[in-house]
Structures are given as C-alpha cells and as structure tokens.
Amino acid sequence: MSAITPTTPVPGLFEIQAHNWKLAILVGLIVSVLSMFALPPEAAFWITGAMAAMVAAAFVVNAYRRHYYGGLLVAPAIAVLFVMNIFPLLWSLGLSFFAYQSNQQTIRFVGLTNYTKVLTDSLKAPENWANLTNTAMFVVLTVTAQMIVGFLLALMFAKQFPLRKYLLILVLTPMMLSVVAAGVFFSYYYDPTFGLLSYFIRLFTGEQFILMDNKAGAVAGIVFADAWMWSPFVMLLVLAGLVSVPKYLYEAAAIDRVSGWRRFWSITFPYIRGLLMLALLFRTIEAFKMADLVILLTKGGNGTMTISYHLIRIANEQNKTSEGAAISYVMLFIVIVLTNLYLYIANRRTEGA
C-alpha cells in the first residue's frame, strides 16, 4: 500500500458507513436532544455521552481509512483534553447562566443575571473589584520581583565558578517544594514571637517586629515568599537562553571592542527575549491565580484578598456554583486578553527587529 492517502470516495450524507462522520454528528445531535426532552436527566447525560463517543469513533475510523495517521496519533491526547478540560469548561460556562447551588437540588435558567450581579451588585461588585485590584497588584509586584531576581541569578549562573553545580541545585529547591510547605515555613519566618525575621530585627531595635500587621508588610511578605519560590523558574528559562548564545559572537564583539552594555543589548538580549517573554507569560498567568500563599499567610487579611481566593470561598465553601462560574469566566476573559496583548507586543517587537 502506498503512503499516499487512498482516495476512498466521500460517502453521501445518509450512506451508512462506519466512517461517515457527518451522519454520526447528525444522528448524535438528534438522539441527544430527544433524550434530553424525553428521558430523566441522568439517562440523558449518559446517552449524550455515548453519542459523543460514537461521533469520536466515526472520526477515528475515517482517519484510519484515509491513513491520517498523524491525526490518529494525537487523538488520545485530544480525547483526554476534551474529557478533562474542555467538557468541564463548557459545562461550567453553561452553569454560569443558571441559578444553581451545588448543595441544593434546584436549578433555574437566569440568563446573564449572575454576570450582572458579579459586575454591578452594590454589595458584591465593590468587593470583587477590590479583590481584582489586589490581584493586579500582586501580578505586577510578584512578576517584577521574579523577573529581576531570576534574570540576575541566570546572569550569575551563566558564568563558571567553583561550586556552581551545587549552588544551582540549592537555588532550584524552592521551586520543587510544595506551596503549603513554603507557606507554613514563611508564616513562622514572619511570626513576631517565634520568627527569625523578628529575632534579627530585634537585635537592632530591641522590639519584636510585626511584619504582617499592615497592608504594605503583608503584601511584602507574600511577594517575597512568592518570589523566593518562583524566581528559580525564571532563572532556568533565562539560563537556557544565555547558554545558547554562540561564543563566537562575543569573541567578535571583543575584537571590535564593543562595550559590555552594547554587547548585552545586541547579542545576549535577542537570544533570550523569547524565553523572557515565555517566563513573563507563565508567571503572569500563575500570579493571576494566586490564592495558596494568601490563604496560608494572611487568610486574605490586611488588604491581601485576591480574586482567586474569593472564588474558592464563593464556589467551594459557600456552594454558590453559578456565581463562582460567572466570576471565573470574567477572570478567564481578562487572562485571555492579557495573554494576547503580551503575544501581540512580543510579535511586534520581533518583526521590528
């Protein structure tokens, strides 16, 4: 058999063939919709699932018969992605248009009410807005701190020096710790009675030092802990860029007696720019979701409440599933806009260069 796709004729819409995926979609849709109206919800759920599986099977058979082996190879990954990510995502999108609480048995369609409540309600909107502003503050502060520290660490580790290998492992450890362990560690570190920080400051002032009793201190505490954990991640990415710069460029620059500053901007930076953007993107998305350290260090007190922690309370603790879903979609929208903005700027810079 040749590697070229055999030209199996495309079946007509109503031709019963295992690879007739158009017919499968049609039948699947009709049966699913009918079952939703005619059967109890639990049965309809499984029938719709079975129909989805049938359509997927038709696609697979079609791909196999036409020798689309590439497609077949990624199919399992896509199936997992669909079941674990895309389906729950769509499901929660659906829920955000209903009045539904996970601890109650009733559900009612309310359209965009959840969204208007989240964005305009006189009690809820200011709180959501304040939490969002706090989150933005954390994004700016933690990501800036991580980028600077990570970048400087990478510059340091790009050179050879004694014990470099061991120091590198040491610097990478925070990233491998669980956030909970780091959070507990830092909560003791900052504790005015038991903490190291208070102990050292008292050597100079004679007073116990209370870091977390005001907003600036609490934010500084969280930002420091987060930077401590995630700067190594930025370093790792930047380091990969730094070691990929060809040596001969630096040698040529040395012959031309180019200044260190110029050497950095014209040789080093273009090589690491892509990776810097990647680190920035990853860390921004992660920082936007920050809740763990806040829960462990301040429980959201002293003006450190983030939108993610707020969301955990709404959706998980108070069981207000629909309202939680609405907040998550507003968040998702913001993150997507931000990400695309980043990518746009990154691409424009590359084209300009």
Added chain:
Amino acid sequence: MTAKTKLQGLATAAGFALALFVGGATTASAEDVTLHMAVPDWPPTRIMKKYFDEQYKPPSGNKVILDVDFIPWPDFYTRVNASLTSGEKKYNMSVADSQWLGAFVEGGYFRKVNDYIEADPALAKTMADIHPSFYNAYSTYPYTSKNIYGFPQFPDVLVTYGRKDILCDAGEQAAFLAKFNSKLPCTGEEIDAMDWTAFENVGKFFQRKKGEMLAGKPLDDDFYGIAFQAGKGYDFSSMQINGFIWQEGGDIWDETKIPDGKAEGVVNSPQAIKGLAHYLSLIQYMPPVAKTGTMDIFKSDELFREGKVAMNIDWIGLGEASLDPKTSKVSDKLVFGLPPGTKGADGKLVRWNNLGGQPFVFTTWNSDLQNKEGMEFVKWWLSPAIQNQFAAGGGQSAVKSVYSDPKYVTYRPWNRAWAAALDWQKDVWHVPQFFELLTQQQDQFDLAITGKQDAKTTLDNVAKFQQDLLSTAGLIK
C-alpha cells in the same frame, strides 16, 4: 478432558453450589453491614474508632464494620462538602460542625432520625439526658425545634488555661495586690470568679519585655499576660466575640425568631457594639501576632504551650497537647477554670459563651439496616460506660448522668469547669446561609482586630450585610 473428569468436575461444582446455598441460608440472619463515616482526624475520633473496634458487639448479631475516613481538620469541611454535594453518596455517617446542619439538611443530605428514636425508648431516654445546650445545638434543626438530626460526638466549651507557676508566685501575688488592690487569681476557683476586668489586669500586669523579671527569673523573651482567639480564618474570632456580645446583653441575629427577627438594630445594637469594643480593647495585651489577624485557636494554644503567655482562653479539644510534656513546656504547671464573665446588674457574673464541639449525623441514602445498626452504635456510644471511658481517655460527655458523676472531674484537670459552663452555652446560627454569614463577619471582625475600623462601623457593616442576605433568602420579613 475425558467424560469421567467432566462428570467429576460437575459433581464438585454442584457440591460447591450446594454448600454456598446452605451456607448462605445459615448466615442470612447475620449480615455484614459497613458504615462509612467521615470524621476529622484528631484524638476524640481516633478514640471512638479504637473503642468500636475493640469493644463494640452489635446486639443484632450482624457483623458491623465502621469504615472511618480520618480527614485533617483544615480540609474537613471542604472534603465533606464536596463528597455530599457531588452526589457520590459515599458516607453513611459524618461528624459535622453544628452550624452545618441547616445547609446540609436543606440540601437533602442529612437524615431526620426522629422515627428511629421514637421506635427505641432506650435511645429516647439517652437523648433526654443530654444537656439542653448541646441537644439544641447538635440535634435540632431548625434550632430548638422537635426535628432531630445529630448526636454528640465530641462536645466542647471554652475554658481558661492558666500557668500556676507564675500566677501563684508569691512575689507576683504581692506586686499584683499592690498594683490593682485585688488578689491575682491562682487557683481554679479564683479563675472561675474572674470577670473581664480581672482578665485585663492580668494582661496589663504580665506584659513584660525580654530581660525583665518574671516569677523571680529574668525573661529570655517577651512575655504576655493573656491570649484568646482573634484570627480571620473559619470562626476563629466569632466564637469569642459572640460571648462578649451576649454577656453585655446584646445578641446576634436570632434564628429562633424567623421571620420577624431583624439583623439591623439587633446585630449592631449599642450592647453588641459595647461587647465587641470590649473584646477589641484586650487585643493590645496579647502577643503581637494578634495584630496580624492570624491568632487563631491553634496559634494562641501554641503560644501558651511554648510558655509565652500566662492565661489563654481556648477549646478543651486542644487541651491534651498542653498536658503532654512532649508538646508542652508548661505541662506540669497548669490550672484550669471557667472563662471570665461580665458582672450583671445584680453583681453576679453573666457567663454566656459560644459552644464548640461536633455532633455526628446520618445521611439520607442509607439502607434501613444501615440506619438501624448506626442507631445501635449511637446508643452504645452514648451509654454511660463508654462515655465515662471516653471522658477518661480525653473526651467529653454531654450526657448528664455521666458528667454529674463525682468521678468525672478526676479525669482531666479542666473537667472541674465542665458542668458549670454548660448552662451558659449558646450557639451561632444553623441556617443554610451560615457560611456566607460567617465569612463576611470574620472579614469585618478582622478589619477591627487589625485596627482598620472601630466596633460600630464593623457591626453596622455586618448588620447591613445580614439584613440584605437574610431578607433575600426570605428569613427576615
């Protein structure tokens, strides 16, 4: 395979089937019943499981297995909530905080058990012997109604933990008398008699810097007189603040007055504001971590066990660790008493406090057999013999005939305060909106504790929120 071996095989199979059938018939009267139970992971539930495995013989002759999931405390609500609301129907029984009753009863997860109690006079008698404070808080929903849902698993109240070595030191006693013209409380009885002013004086008196003298020895670290819960998490300030509000004659939103009871005007009444302001005025005498809003029940307990404070008000449930020399630097210096009260108009102490502890409940999807075996287990658990054994092993009992027995106070040093405290216990709300009410209130209290707003603003905000939420929910007309 020959015909002969085939026949032999058939005969064996038939014999086997017959054996199974006969065997099945004989064991039909003794079935295996498994009760899946979700509990928090701590000594009171570990002890229960241990006693069950070692001692419990079901009167029905069935084989009853108690399959317990020990869930760490910080995760407990989240895990139980997720399990119940996801519909997996995994647990037949669960330990629940009393405040959860409304949310899970209204959702259709917790089973009303009146029918089983009515059918069993012995169990009904035991229920009648439970102290009314606990009975109302743990068993009834709506609060104080006739509907029964839960049974006491580990009942708990707040007590004052004190350091004998410091409080009874002759030098400190003399200095305290000179300064405040009253005796520094040293024995359990003297601690019982304390009001908040005496507690505040202890706070003022023992606030010492590193290097100063304490009970004749120089301090190697700062020392503080008093501590109680003032944390933002879960209910780690409400449980203390409610006591202050009730003692001043104020009230929280009263769920027994649905739908006529209001939140605005009640929650932020002048008495309630006075109670909260009193609570806030004591924070300055506590270890500085109180100013960060993270002084929860575990932190104040830790500070006490590490020997950093003279007195701490905390749940009995955390007490075992302070008695154990492995986890406590003060294990041999302890004295316990009632939490302070507020002097009423007649000069007697008003001692209202919020009760703690947990009931356990049944879920709605159990088979009748599971419920019956569960009830037998409950009856056994609440029987005087087991309750006494539980109390001697570090638990507490809400059963009157057990805790009024003279030997009860000998089990643990804090038991001397137990019976006296029970009449002064009330509980926070049990309505389904409990978690929203609590979260908002804790956030507001945290703002006050960390010095961002005063008591009046705080309770005004709480009242406004509760009025709005409860009106929307139809609980306030």
